[in-house]
Amino acid sequence: MIRNLATLSALLLFPLAAAAAPCPGNPQALGTERVLEVSAATTPRVGRKHFPATLPLGPKEIVLTFDDGPWPETTPAVLDALAKECVRASFFMLGMHAEKHPELARRILADGHTVAHHTYSHKILNRISIAAAEEEINQGFAEDDYAVYGQRRTAPATPFFRFPGFASSPALLDRLAQRGIVVFGADFWASDWDPMSPSQQFNLVMSRVEQFNRGILLFHDTKAQTAAMLPDFLRELKRRGYKIVHVVPAGARGLLR
Numbered sequence: 001m002i003r004n005l006a007t008l009s010a011l012l013l014f015p016l017a018a019a020a021a022p023c024p025g026n027p028q029a030l031g032t033e034r035v036l037e038v039s040a041a042t043t044p045r046v047g048r049k050h051f052p053a054t055l056p057l058g059p060k061e062i063v064l065t066f067d068d069g070p071w072p073e074t075t076p077a078v079l080d081a082l083a084k085e086c087v088r089a090s091f092f093m094l095g096m097h098a099e100k101h102p103e104l105a106r107r108i109l110a111d112g113h114t115v116a117h118h119t120y121s122h123k124i125l126n127r128i129s130i131a132a133a134e135e136e137i138n139q140g141f142a143e144d145d146y147a148v149y150g151q152r153r154t155a156p157a158t159p160f161f162r163f164p165g166f167a168s169s170p171a172l173l174d175r176l177a178q179r180g181i182v183v184f185g186a187d188f189w190a191s192d193w194d195p196m197s198p199s200q201q202f203n204l205v206m207s208r209v210e211q212f213n214r215g216i217l218l219f220h221d222t223k224a225q226t227a228a229m230l231p232d233f234l235r236e237l238k239r240r241g242y243k244i245v246h247v248v249p250a251g252a253r254g255l256l257r
């Protein structure tokens, strides 16, 4: 009888354990559905806009990514919106911004997000020499990690990188793959580099979510229109049944709080 009860309670508990953790203060939160470990060994390049492969996502699963920060005028509002919904994202930071705003860079990590990399100063890397491009990439890794962890490393703590303007080259892609660094493109994006009102931004990105259904979505946490519409956007994702997947480096899942 005791064994049967134990089996029954295990069956009842399993769906709870598999669901997203509760969100303090917000029982209706969107939440983070699951954590996905990503490794260059299995997926060196992800994002169907530029590469043949993407992450293994199910229907209505979205990976949120934010480029070009940390930026004091807009990143705090983005982080507040994500925190309120217990949503975890990935921030592809610029080394020069992390260098200037290390407290904000550290908050991104402290809030449970993934600290990823986007060069030092946003140079378009396929227009400069390979040596100069590698220097720009490595300086970005070094300054991001110095701001966040207090250590400059050429092998970054999180080996995730996105090319500015998606401007990769075969030689640079090969070198990053040799170093075990995952290159993130995107499956779709918000086009938030184009000026528009927050409600126009909301409508545009929601239409793309519906069009693509799943994938890696690119925003910029440096854009006021994105920061302004993010709370409504996250609520709408919840209402329409979308789920958030948090990407982390291979082996990191067990270290998450």
Ligand SMILES: [Zn+2]
Residues within 6 Å of the ligand: 067, 068, 118, 122, 164, 165
């Ligand atoms: Zn960028």
